[in-house]
Amino acid sequence: MKSFVALAALAASAFAQRIQIGVPANLAEIQPGSNITVEVDRPNSLTGSTEVALAIGLFPCGGVKGATSCSSMDVSQVLGNVVYNGPYNPQYATDAPSKPPHQNFSVTVPSTFQSGQVSLGVAHFSLVGAGQSPLYEFVNVTLVVP
Template sequence: MKFLAAAVSTLALATGVLAQSAYIEKPADGDSVTAGSSLVIDVVRPNTISSSQEVGIAIGISSCTSKACLPANSTLGTLLYNGRFTPQYDEDQAATGQYQPHQNITVQIPGDFTKGTAQINFAHFFLLGASLSPYIETSEVNVTVN
């Protein structure tokens, strides 16, 4: 019976964590970006049902032109950003259409980056709950580099 209670608690916590996952909203999957130019990446952190503390994020880019890209939990590729993550609500949410806390991060796509299919990789590190359990989540967005 104790095993069942522990399993249910673990499943509930994991479900809560997944429901709170931060993600890259822009650029969207399939968008084009330009080598040698700056790019605004909009990272959304949905409302949380549990207390959490942000630690930071890292964003990278990998070329997928000559071989399939690895998932972000294996590599971030060329690092574009590594630092603080302080998502905020927009003051005028109706005007921006953004109703979740988010942060715009401007990065520079290297000028010599391989043109073609690429993947923007994202890693998010945060502490969850009263016990401040550490979590790392990752995700990817597929783009085309021009």
């Protein structure tokens, strides 16, 4: 029984550390060659964590043979064109105190992207808890090139 409680506590602390893509919204339109802001939120938690790194990628789903949309293929671990790779240091915004700790990244949409859906993926790596357990996660949203 004690091991079950410990496992449940570990799972809860890991879940509390999960990131979210705050901006852009799912199915937002983007233009090839333009700069977009990607806001990566990390809700606050009582469990301590150390941020290690973040990678952001854009993957054109229509560029895969037979695929017509991101939902017709597995994009749950695909970064595609890496547009950011480096440190992640989420902070509260003084002008928006209701927002969770977050960091904004300005990234460039490759000019070669054609009309269709694009997966915006974020890979996140951190160390969680007193034992500094490694936590890797991947989140994504689908964007549209008109």
